[in-house]
Amino acid sequence: EAGVTQSPTHLIKTRGQQATLRCSPISGHTSVYWYQQALGLGLQFLLWYDEGEERNRGNFPPRFSGRQFPNYSSELNVNALELEDSALYLCASSLGGTGSSEQYFGPGTRLTVT
Amino acid sequence: AQSVTQLGSHVSVSEGALVLLRCNYSSSVPPYLFWYVQYPNQGLQLLLKYTSAATLVKGINGFEAEFKKSETSFHLTKPSAHMSDAAEYFCASGGSNYKLTFGKGTLLTVNP
DSSP states (O other): OOOOEEEOSEEEEOTTOOEEEEEEOOTTOOEEEEEEEETTTEEEEEEEEETTEEEEEOSOOTTEEEEEOTTSOEEEEEOSOOGGGOEEEEEEEEOOSSTTSOOEEOOOEEEEEO | OOEEEEEOSEEEEETTSOEEEEEEEEOSSOOEEEEEEEOTTSOEEEEEEEOSSOSEEEOGGGOEEEEEGGGTEEEEEESSOOGGGOEEEEEEEEOTTOOOEEOOOEEEEEEO
C-alpha cells in the first residue's frame, strides 16, 4: 500500500513569493493534516481538511491556506513568503472519524525562503 | 488545553542498553497518546498509540510504552538499543479537535 506522498521534495523561493505544496493521502483516507517543523519551534499544527472542508486551523496567519480536492489530495499555499517560513512541511493523513485515528506522515517538503 | 512535555532533549545510550524516553501529558481527560520516530531528513513514523484499551502498549521495532494515569506519563522503552534506533522521537497527544500536539522531541544517540 502506497504511503503519503508529498511534492516537491525541496522548494526554494524568495521573500514575497508564493509557494504551493502538494500532498496525496493514503488510499481510503479522507482526512489530511498539515504541520510545520521549523528549527527551534518544533512541530506545529497548521490545517486539517476532511471531506473537502477545512475543519481546524492552527495559530498561523491567513497567508497560510489550502484546499482539499475531491480525490482527497491536498494543497498548501503560502503567500507573501517570509524568511521565517523556511521549514519542513509535513502532510499526514488518517481515516478520520475520531481523534484516536492514527495519522500517517509523508516525507515532507523542505521550503527554503531566501 | 492539551500539552505534552518530553523530559530530556538528548538521550545517549550504549548499544544493548535499556532505552527510556520520558513523556508527560497534561489534559483534563485521558487523551489519545502517540509516539513517533523521525529519522534524518524523513517524515514521522508511528511507533505506537494509546487509546485506553490497555495501559501497556506494544509498538513496532521492539518499543513499548506504559500509560500511567497517576503520574500523567507515557514513557517509551526498549529493552535493548540497536544502532538503528538512533533518531528523534516525538510524543504527541490527540483529542476531539483531531490535531496532534507534539512534544519538543528527544534525540536518541546509540553508542557502539
